[in-house]
Amino acid sequence: MALDPTPLRFEGGRFGEDGYPLDAVVELARYERLVVRVARGLWMVDHPGRQRAPRHFDDSLRLRLVDVRDGSVIPVLERHHVAEEAQLFDPDDWLGKSQAVIAEAISAVANEQPLPEAFPEVGVSDLVQFGSSLWEEEACRFHRNGDGQVRYNQAARRHLIALTASESIQVDGEILGRVGAIDANRQTFEFADRQGRHVSGSFSRRSLIADLRAVTDCDSDAPFVRLACRYTTDEYGHLSAIEDVDELESLVSPDDPLGHQLRQVLELVEGWHDGDGRQIDPEAVEWGRDFAAELNVENDLELSVFPTLDGGLLLERQRDGRRWSLEVDPTGGVFITITRGPGDSEDSAVDGVSEAVESYEAFAQ
Amino acid sequence: MTTPPDLAACQSLIDEGGELQWRQVHPKFVDGDVIAREAFVGTPEATDEVSTTRASVVSGEEAYRHHSDHRGLQTAGSWGIAVHEAQDAQRRVVDDSNCEGVDTPGHSFLDMRDLSKSERRKARNEWAAIATARGRSFP
Numbered sequence: 001m002a003l004d005p006t007p008l009r010f011e012g013g014r015f016g017e018d019g020y021p022l023d024a025v026v027e028l029a030r031y032e033r034l035v036v037r038v039a040r041g042l043w044m045v046d047h048p049g050r051q052r053a054p055r056h057f058d059d060s061l062r063l064r065l066v067d068v069r070d071g072s073v074i075p076v077l078e079r080h081h082v083a084e085e086a087q088l089f090d091p092d093d094w095l096g097k098s099q100a101v102i103a104e105a106i107s108a109v110a111n112e113q114p115l116p117e118a119f120p121e122v123g124v125s126d127l128v129q130f131g132s133s134l135w136e137e138e139a140c141r142f143h144r145n146g147d148g149q150v151r152y153n154q155a156a157r158r159h160l161i162a163l164t165a166s167e168s169i170q171v172d173g174e175i176l177g178r179v180g181a182i183d184a185n186r187q188t189f190e191f192a193d194r195q196g197r198h199v200s201g202s203f204s205r206r207s208l209i210a211d212l213r214a215v216t217d218c219d220s221d222a223p224f225v226r227l228a229c230r231y232t233t234d235e236y237g238h239l240s241a242i243e244d245v246d247e248l249e250s251l252v253s254p255d256d257p258l259g260h261q262l263r264q265v266l267e268l269v270e271g272w273h274d275g276d277g278r279q280i281d282p283e284a285v286e287w288g289r290d291f292a293a294e295l296n297v298e299n300d301l302e303l304s305v306f307p308t309l310d311g312g313l314l315l316e317r318q319r320d321g322r323r324w325s326l327e328v329d330p331t332g333g334v335f336i337t338i339t340r341g342p343g344d345s346e347d348s349a350v351d352g353v354s355e356a357v358e359s360y361e362a363f364a365q
Numbered sequence: 366m367t368t369p370p371d372l373a374a375c376q377s378l379i380d381e382g383g384e385l386q387w388r389q390v391h392p393k394f395v396d397g398d399v400i401a402r403e404a405f406v407g408t409p410e411a412t413d414e415v416s417t418t419r420a421s422v423v424s425g426e427e428a429y430r431h432h433s434d435h436r437g438l439q440t441a442g443s444w445g446i447a448v449h450e451a452q453d454a455q456r457r458v459v460d461d462s463n464c465e466g467v468d469t470p471g472h473s474f475l476d477m478r479d480l481s482k483s484e485r486r487k488a489r490n491e492w493a494a495i496a497t498a499r500g501r502s503f504p
Contacts, residue, residue: 268393272393273391273393273439274391274438274439276408276409277393304396304397304399304401305396306393306394306396306401306403307393307403308403308406309403309406309409314401314402314403316399316401316402316493317399318399318493318494318497318498321494321498322494323402323490323491323493323494323497325402325486325490325493327486335483335486337402337486337487337490338490339487339490339491339494341491342450342453342491342495343453343491345487345490345491346487347483347484347486347487347490
């Protein structure tokens with residue numbers, strides 16, 4: 001199944017004239033997020049033995065707006081080709097499947113029916129968010145493969161909200177944040193996510209009490225943890241509660257070398273650079289953490305930690321006009337650049353932490 | 366390295382080697398005296414054109430004020446790169462202040478449009494090293 005380049009047609013209100021109104025661009029971003037989330041959910045259903053989607057899965061499904069056609073307003077989309085290596089999956093096929101399932105879900109909602117079984121639960125909160133900025137007189141028509149169009153507007157969306165509000169929007173997945181307090185008797189805890197939003201959590205396995213206690217801290221330097229858990233989100237897709245925890249892992253603790261700086265990078269929210277700047281990839285931070293852990297302490301204190309605009313991590317040191325930089329990009333690529341003077345630099349890809357440590361220690365000598 | 370793209374009619378090469386070009390650096394790209402090489406990434410629309418302003422036209426303070434007060438963007442200050450420093454390894458500095466839509470007085474850019482990803486990382490590293498060594502001009 002191939003990507004449908006024109007899955008949406010906007011009409012009414014701001015869409016009554018040629019061109020796409022800039023204050024409605026957010027709906028295209030929401031559509032992209034919805035398509036990617038649903039595709040990932042479908043992939044997980046198709047691969048029940050797998051814990052997570054393949055590497056580069058989300059990035060390979062990113063969309064770009066390449067044109068806007070007149071006659072209502074029809075955005076023309078195409079896939080943004082980012083990953084150059086061979087894929088273990090067919091991005092266009094998953095995009096096409098996702099679009100078809102979304103169109104069927106919208107059709108059900110517009111007809112005041114329950115969501116179809118094929119629609120993955122992880123996509124519900126993004127489905128609710130789509131269309132939230134549309135005016136009452138505006139609508140979006142979804143193209144259905146071989147089956148005409150279905151019209152979605154605020155009236156249909158209100159039905160969707162009622163449908164999903166009657167039961168929690170549950171998600172099985174991973175969240176990052178810190179544990180602020182734990183009540184071992186009630187098996188509950190307080191949790192702050194990456195945006196600093198505080199929610200309550202529960203856990204059924206008593207064996208997690210010791211793990212949770214080990215990372216509980218109200219201090220702003222509290223360990224940053226990754227929870228594999230079942231959580232719920234509100235209609236805006238924000239974390240609202242943690243229902244149960246499967247596993248807990250410390251991502252960055254204050255005892256880690258560079259722990260304080262790495263935490264600050266993890267806490268950056270989307271748009272941290274005057275509206276640009278992606279949230280930093282946790283795996284890039286883990287790479288930096290593992291690298292710093294291998295260094296001897298005297299050296300690592302000289303390193304500066306910076307975010308990159310595309311969600312990666314930079315570790316840099318300057319000494320006597322020379323500079324050593326290590327960049328972990330959000331697709332997993334790691335590069336070291338060494339500058340000795342103007343026009344005198346070398347740049348190479350790095351395979352692992354040991355190679356990076358060796359390079360840094362040679363520079364720092 | 367490929368052949369640099371032709372300049373538009375409203376653009377011109379800057380070849381006054383000693384003239385500084387001011388770069389505004391976001392606070393997240395400053396750690397003490399060290400500035401990140403990421404400070405030399407352009408806008409999402411033109412990541413390979415690193416916006417600067419000409420010291421022959423505006424002071425470091427004026428460049429800072431325009432960025433923060435007029436454009437409402439965050440900046441930790443103005444750092445300078447001399448034209449001859451930016452030009453090492455065949456990179457060039459372009460004045461585009463006369464182009465339509467450019468409203469920053471003395472606007473120029475460090476041109477990386479002809480460079481590969483690896484060459485861009487090297488260029489940014491060198492410029493960050495130079496700017497860090499020179500230090501902040503304003504405030």
